[in-house]
Amino acid sequence: MIADILQKNITISFSECIIQIFSFHFFGCQEILFLVLMAVDRYVAICKPLHYMSIMNRRVCSVLVALAWVASCVHSSVQIFLTLRLHFCGPNVIDHFLCDLQPLLKLACTETYVTNLLLVSNSGALCIMSFVVLMLSYVIILHSLRNHSAEGRRKALSTCISHIIVVLLFFVPCIFIYTCPATTFPVDKMITVFYTIGTPLLINPLIYTLRNADVKNAIRKLWSKKLISEDQR
Secondary structure (H helix, E strand, O other), rough: HHHHHHHOOOOOHHHHHHHHHHHHHHHHHHHHHHHHHHHHHHHHHHHHHHHHHHHHHHHHHHHHHHHHHHHHHHHHHHHHHHHHHHOOOOOOOOOOOOHHHHHHHHOOOOOHHHHHHHHHHHHHHHHHHHHHHHHHHHHHHHHHHHOOHHHHHHHHHHHHHHHHHHHHHHHHHHHHHHOOOOOOOHHHHHHHHHHHHHHHHHHHHHHHOOHHHHHHHHHHHHHHHHHHHHOOO
């Protein structure tokens, strides 16, 4: 992005565009799958605390992470396959800030109805199914908290709330973009900027950091010192 901002004429070759699509979907799919794995981890930690170390051992975690990497690679490869099936013979200006199938479909000279269906069944289904699994897991977790003490419920909710916020802020825009690729709206680019740049750079660090006990204590101490210095004046 910084390189593009500094350039007056922004151009990208077809091969670079393909690499960008693969990278974009590879890391996006990884984030989705890691969010699902984090929900599984929280479910085991809250609902089966005594068996957590035996269930979520190092071997299981390694296998789950490896599966996430493989699934991300498969998903990205499908995106590349769909892109290479398109034929381009006319305009070559992409009305977007990155290469993705939606803006490329507008430049294709062939019928894109089947490609739209495949895009929805690939990216759209991945987002919707993962979102449903995540919401169901947290419904089960919240339901199980009835049997916990007040302190246990507070700790569990503190652990889960930040994750739920990130899930909502990430998945809702993704579902909006990838479940209706045949229809584009002027706000699509703004939504894409939000979940590709805003969420990872701003929202994730703020949400995950501000729930940390050490950070909270440091902020309280800093705020107390500020109030004391103001009173002394």
